[in-house]
Amino acid sequence: MSRAQIFASPYEAVRVVKDGDTVLVGGFGFAGMPFDLIDALIRHGAGDLTIVSNNAGNGDVGLAALLKAGQVRKVLCSFPRQVDSYVFDDLYRRGEIELEVVPQGNLAERMRAAGAGIGAFYCPTGVGTPLAEGKETRTIDGRDYVLEYPIKGDVALISAHTADTTGNLVYRKTARNFGPVMATAATTTVVQVSSIVDAGQIDPEVVVTPSIYVDRVVQVEPRHYTVRGAR
Amino acid sequence: MPLNPDQLAARVARDIEPGSFVNLGIGQPTKVADHLPAEIGVVLHTENGMLGMGPAAVGDEVDPELTNAGKVPVTELPGAAYFHHADSFAMMRGGHLDVCVLGAFQVSASGDLANWDTGAPGSIPAVGGAMDLAIGAKRVYVMMTLFARNGSPKLVPACTYPLTGVGCVSRVYTDHAVFEIAPDGVRVLESFGTSVEELRARLEVPLAVDVR
Structure with missing residues (x-):
């Protein structure tokens, strides 16, 4: 993997997304959602996307706007249904979008496995529930586990504070x-x-994501929203 | 008198040991935090990546980048720590959390939990972190009304709703009584204005009595 490049605009940065890609979209509700990258992806227009994200959009902005633009075929998420997830709810009820519900910890760990080169892992989450149906199980030291496979993305769109x-x-x-x-x-x-x-301005002891994992960086004016009707 | 939601939250809070690491589920369980005095040093975990969560943010404290699992803006306490989602759920699965408090549609006599999907036509399933919490925390406390709006019991011989976890619930705190899910069956620990005979008459679950 080559070194990270700094891009002048979100639009240039997201042009790497192709039709049919699996796109990992950061954020929990609105916190950490890469609004500018998503807006650029809407303008870019890549379609038939599979989106992996914790939620399936809130309100009319961010991920909800991408869904509304008709660019998404399938969503893998842990918690689609929220008080303000009306864009997704409507598409789902009309049968215009596929949904795969994944327990939140499995969503995180399956992506962690993809990034860490783990072929699959046995996880206790969901044993005996509908979300484990049809999956391989194993008893290890008297406890039951479900075999879970990695989730790998073609592209990740995330938001961070400083690069x-x-x-x-x-x-x-x-x-x-x-x-x-x-x-x-x-x-x-x-x-x-x-x-x-500049390099050297972030204390190496506090770097959270080392540069080896980062390909494209773009600076934006931060935009923030809070979820309406949050509970 | 049956307990109101605030009294029930206070009752759950009384059973949380000082110094515990605790996750409170979204909805009613969030209220338990209001009854945990600072001096007992309980540390709240929120699955979106924080230990040391403080009360809901008001006014100028609101920061869209600091929310709880219900996406409500919250505050941080001294000693707080942030971490990413895989670490947050490793804390659950790895058995590091002492207690989680969850809401429920149904709990079975053997401690099965159903709290994520009613399976009703047109409903959109949403599990969030419930399955990970249910199997991860050392003690899983459920906080719920004992009866649904139509009067049907929510403590049942076997869950009819889709399961969240199998045999994972330790205790059930309800407006009418507190139940311990023990290996040999369900015990009533305390009741609130409802006699054990009345509970036995309204529930299909055999009840032992261990009122303290």
């Missing part, structure tokens, strides 16, 4: 969420950040 010019990343508060795991699990990782600093 240095080599692509090292630090995040801010709970906006970190899936970013570090998704960065490892995609062929091409595209990151939007609030600021880019």
Whole structure:
């Protein structure tokens, strides 16, 4: 993997996405959602996408806007149904989008496995539930586990707080969420950040995502939303 | 008198040991935090990547990049730590959390939990972190009303809704009584204005009595 490149615009940065790609999209609700990269992807127009993200969009912005644009064939997520997930709800009820519900910890660990070169792993989550139906199980030291496979992305679109010019990343508060795991699990990782600093300006002891996982960085004006009707 | 939701939250909080690491599920369980005095040093975990979560943020404290699992803006306490999602769920699965408190549609007499999907036509299933929490925390406490709106019991011989976890619930805190799910069956630990005879009459689950 070559060194990270800094892009002048989100549009240039997301042009790597192709029709039919699996795209890992960071964020938990709105915290950590890469709004500018998603808007650029809408403008870019790649379609037939499989999206992997914790939720299936909130309100009319970010991931919800991408769904509304008709570019998504399937969503893998842990928690689609929320008070303001009306864009997804409508598409799902009309049969215009596929849904695969994955327990949140499995979603994270399956991407971690992809990034770490793990072929599959036995996990206790979901044993005896509908989400484990048809999956291989094994009893290890008296406890039951389900075999889970990695989730690999063609592209990851994530948001971080600061990058240095080599692509090292630090995040801010709970906006970190899936970013570090998704960065490892995609062929091409595209990151939007609030600021880019010179190499050496981030203390190496506090780097969260080392630059080896980062391919494209673009600086944007931070935009923030809070989920309406959050509970 | 049956407990109101706030009293029930206070009752759950009383059973949380000082110094515990605790995850409170979204919805009603979040209220338990209001009854955990700072001096007992309970550390709250939120699965979106934080230990040391403080109360809900108000006014200028609101930071869109600092929310709880229900996406509500919250605050951080001194000693807080942030981490990514794979680490957050490793804390659950790895058995590092002492207690989680979850809501439920149904709990079975053997501690099976159903709290993610009613399976109703047109419903959109959403599991979030419930399955990981259910099998991960050392003690899983359920907090719920004992009866559904139509009067049917939610503590049942076997769950009819899709399961979240098998044999994972330790205790069930309800508005009418507190139940321990023990290897030999369900015990009533405490009841609130409802006699054990009344509970036996309304539930199809055999009840032993261990009122403390």
